[in-house]
Amino acid sequence: MDAAKLVEAAEKVNSLGFDHVKSVTAIDYQQENKIDMVYHISSFLNAELAKVIFELRTSINRQDPKIHSLIDVWPSAEYPERETLDLMGVTFDGLPQKERLFLMENFEGFPLRKDFKLKTEGIDA
Amino acid sequence: MVNEGRDQKLNGPRSSFEKAFRRILKRKPFSTIRNWGISYSLWPVHFTTACCGAEFAATFGPRFDAERFGALPFVGTRQCNMIFIEGTLTKKMAEAAKVVYQQMPEPKFVLAMGACAIDGGIFWNSYNIVKPHEILPVDAFITGCPPRPEGVLRGLIMTQQKIRKRGTPYPES
Numbered sequence: 001m002d003a004a005k006l007v008e009a010a011e012k013v014n015s016l017g018f019d020h021v022k023s024v025t026a027i028d029y030q031q032e033n034k035i036d037m038v039y040h041i042s043s044f045l046n047a048e049l050a051k052v053i054f055e056l057r058t059s060i061n062r063q064d065p066k067i068h069s070l071i072d073v074w075p076s077a078e079y080p081e082r083e084t085l086d087l088m089g090v091t092f093d094g095l096p097q098k099e100r101l102f103l104m105e106n107f108e109g110f111p112l113r114k115d116f117k118l119k120t121e122g123i124d125a
Numbered sequence: 126m127v128n129e130g131r132d133q134k135l136n137g138p139r140s141s142f143e144k145a146f147r148r149i150l151k152r153k154p155f156s157t158i159r160n161w162g163i164s165y166s167l168w169p170v171h172f173t174t175a176c177c178g179a180e181f182a183a184t185f186g187p188r189f190d191a192e193r194f195g196a197l198p199f200v201g202t203r204q205c206n207m208i209f210i211e212g213t214l215t216k217k218m219a220e221a222a223k224v225v226y227q228q229m230p231e232p233k234f235v236l237a238m239g240a241c242a243i244d245g246g247i248f249w250n251s252y253n254i255v256k257p258h259e260i261l262p263v264d265a266f267i268t269g270c271p272p273r274p275e276g277v278l279r280g281l282i283m284t285q286q287k288i289r290k291r292g293t294p295y296p297e298s
Contacts, residue, residue, distance in 0.1 A: 103253060104216050111252040118250055 003037075003058045003067055010039075010056065010073040017046040018054050021070065024080035026088040030114040034059045035090060037067055041074070060090070069094040087112040157289075163206075163232060164285040165195030170205035172225055175212025177239040177271045189274040196281055202228040207284075210257040212271065213241040213248055219255040226261055234288070236280050237263045240270040 001009060018041045027036040039056040043049035060067055069092035070077040081092050082101040089110035091098075100107060109116050139147075149155055173181070185191045185198055199205050202225050214222060226233065237257045240246030243266050248254045257263055264287060267280035 102217075107216075116252070118252060120250065 001056065001058045003060050006037075006056065006058055007068050007070065007073065010041075010070050013041060013054055013056065014073050017049050018043050018052075019045055019074070021074045021077040021080060022053065024077060024084050026065075026084045026090050026112075028062070028088065028112070028114045030062070033062045035062050035065050035088065037084075037090065039070065039077070065090040067092060071095060086110075089113065160289050164288040167196040167207045167234065167281070167285070168199045168205040169196060169207040169209050169236075170202050170225060170229065171198050171200055172208055172222065173211050174214055174218050174222065175239070175241060177209075177212035177242075180271045180274055180277060181209055181211050181238065184274040184277040189278060191274075191278055191281060194278065194281055194285070203230065205229055206232060207234045207236070208261075209277075210235065210237045210242045210261070210263070212239045213246070214255045214257050215253050216255055219257075219260055222257070223260055234284055235261045235263045236265050236267060236284060238267045238277065238280070239272055240268065242266070243268065246270055 020042065022040040022042050023038075025038040025040070027038065029036065037058050037060060041054040041056065042052065058067070065088075067090060069081055071081065071092075071094060078095070079101070081095055082097065084090050085092060085095070085098065086101045086103055087110060099105065103111070150159060169181075181198075183189060185196075191197075196207070206229060208222070208226055208229065210222065226235065235257070237243065241248055241254070242257050244256065245251060245254050247270075265280045265283045267276050269276050272280075
């Protein structure tokens with residue numbers, strides 16, 4: 001799906017009765033120079049839809065990972081999106097707080113990206 | 126620093142009586158008695174960093190009852206003289222651990238609990254952990270993931286033996 005149409009699609013899915021985001025995942029494809037965003041959406045109120053997990057999937061550019069936040073459609077997307085911003089460096093437009101959620105404020109880089117270099121410890125160091 | 130004035134008062138010039146008293150306390154029969162007393166008066170602070178906190182709670186619960194060895198967890202950092210690093214120490218929590226340690230009065234002791242507190246455990250080589258011995262002077266390490274309460278008790282007894290054998294660090298007068 002086109003990333004620009006994500007909010008439009010989300011509103012449509014919301015109107016079907018899916019009322020919360022279960023998880024926001026970002027997958028790093030370093031070779032293909034893209035990041036896949038996966039939203040898992042389900043329902044609390046509708047007993048039939050509660051058995052279903054709806055998936056919204058879109059690709060964005062890895063160099064400038066920018067996507068519109070779904071926080072206006074589903075408020076429960078806020079913390080997963082902030083986590084994705086923290087660990088994968090995907091920027092969400094419309095997210096009110098943009099500082100680090102889990103990591104230290106002065107942490108450099110995004111640790112779940114494939115090109116993140118770890119400081120090697122132990123006998124190999 | 127907030128308590129700078131207080132520190133100056135503590136470390137400032139002392140009366141000759143106090144100096145003599147402190148010198149005598151460091152000598153053999155008194156230091157032995159003092160260290161014996163300190164070893165049975167350990168007050169670990171409640172500072173749970175990870176899941177080892179559950180084992181820590183069990184250690185001081187009725188079944189294993191670490192109070193019979195002379196240690197009882199207490200709430201106030203400034204009234205405690207011991208800190209258990211209970212498992213993983215993330216970078217954010219390490220800042221808090223440092224503050225807690227600095228607030229405790231001397232003499233103070235550190236026990237590192239669990240595999241994570243030794244070299245990272247399952248989080249070895251992670252981007253977000255700190256080894257406690259890099260930021261605090263650890264007296265004893267307790268192995269296990271998580272350690273059984275018996276292991277925690279053993280670490281506690283080892284620390285007590287260390288205190289009685291080697292004496293305790295005391296701020297220079």
